[in-house]
Amino acid sequence: MANAIRKFAAAAALSGAVFAYAAPSIAADMPGEGVTIKMGQATWDTGWFHSEIYSQLFQKLGYSVDGPTTLDVPAFYQSVAFGDLDLWVNGWFPLHDTYKPAFEDTASIVGAVAEKGALQGYLVDKAAVDEFGIKSLDDFKRPEVKEAFDRNADGKADLVACPPGWGCEVKISEHMEAYDLGDDINTIKAGYSASMADAVASYEAGEHILFYTWTPNWTVNQLKPGEDVMWITVPERDGVDTAPAVKGLETCVSDPCSMGFAAADILPVANDAFIEKNPAIKTLLDEVRIPVQDIYAQNAAMNEGDDDVKAQAAAWIEKHQDEVNKWLDDARAAAK
Template identity: 60%
Template structure:
């Protein structure tokens, strides 16, 4: 019987006023291998990553750890802090997108396990009506005067692109694309709050205004604006990646991307794995954490489903905590197996 199972039995027994005679357990088994240890955790600034951050937080607490945070941080300060030992971990690493931070985090941190593998896509999308009206197939089409005019919402003579805020990994790739494809005089990247900018784009789409935006999956945007129905993934003129991703050019063209104008689809971004990043010294002192991170994973579809709930109004911290605990309970047998592996690693 696992510790989680014992806890459930105890809860039922106590509610019924029943006294149980349970086998004696060690203090470590009762309290978990993390008893007396605090985990300083971070989470990303994009709210689509908060669900799995909360799941991992609750799993660490199941092991007896006290979790401080998660503290919400942009990529550069997190990778510096985790390398220096000022923070212990997050589960919001996107690789290869975050390869550009390797010179920072490799000084004292490492990647362990995977939250989700291969299903995190990135790219540019255009409303379907404009795809058909202007025969748009790639970013190259935004050099055409009639296309720029249609997508110019602020009157600066350039097509407006909902891009990424400073400090996000995707900002580095988008900025690289603007130079590589000679788009500086044709496309205006909007770098304000992504959620606010996308909400504005969704409203504009509802009014029949052409929109161009970057997004990733899992993300509420592709639930609100469905590829193939409301919007289409467009291609890049050619694969051209930042130096930190240059050896992944073959992975930036993907088969079977639903709602793309071509198949295979030259998205211009390699598919990403979502991975935990952990301070190396902390990992050495806490083998249970390493074992948990190696064992655990969350289906992309489940992250997508929760993100849709957030977009529908269930985005408060209390909602996210509830979503995480409900997911853990719904996957109790699987979770119990992960926790047992973690406990065994600490013995």
């Protein structure tokens, strides 16, 4: 009996030693255990794929994710500044530079999703470029051009623009005012996806179309630059910030191509206090990169009806497992 008791005590001691050793390892693997991230995401669905990738990576570190909460650009930057939300990965800079004063004292850009991979600007159907010799926004002051692009019979060319609250809506409004196009172009500011679907249908019916878009986006898969549509230019004028011209863009009406918008970086923005308390998240944000071509491919698949973003993000993580493992290991090391 005494031997049995001694054996039991020894086993218990060994078991306790194992648990005492294992506990720090579990904590190290899951530095976010017990912490909830209040995450935001953009209203444009082309940004949801990489948002979901980050969400799943956070969860692999033990964090719980509240959301992501979908909200407009100004609302997010106000929320992250006040700490009502912790972060999002849908910052577009320099397009969102106008919102920096709202958050830069209490939140910061951390890392990058994709750098210098996002073109944006205005496109028209190629047939109209050939028929009317369209080169820039100035051409929409010509009566015959306005008439050709007037799909609602209000005497103005119709432009699929951006909904209120988007950074591009502010920039497009600046262009309309700077080039005195208010009497020439009707900016459609309804839901972007629905407005673009209507424009695509009009194009397929043989009508001319003018629209703003960005890459990555399903629109340039549906309407291929160089085949169906062409980028047009924004005139260079004193006092108007048209951004550096893009060289070698064969799908533009001219080279170099003054697109009116700088090529954007897609960047995370996070609350400073949250980042200070969670070094694992800072390290992860610093290291993760998602090729813009992968975002483009998912956007195209989503437009074709595959809208299971969670499954698409999980598949991307599995495909890049070696790289993902390094990011997660570095994040865990930062938390020790």
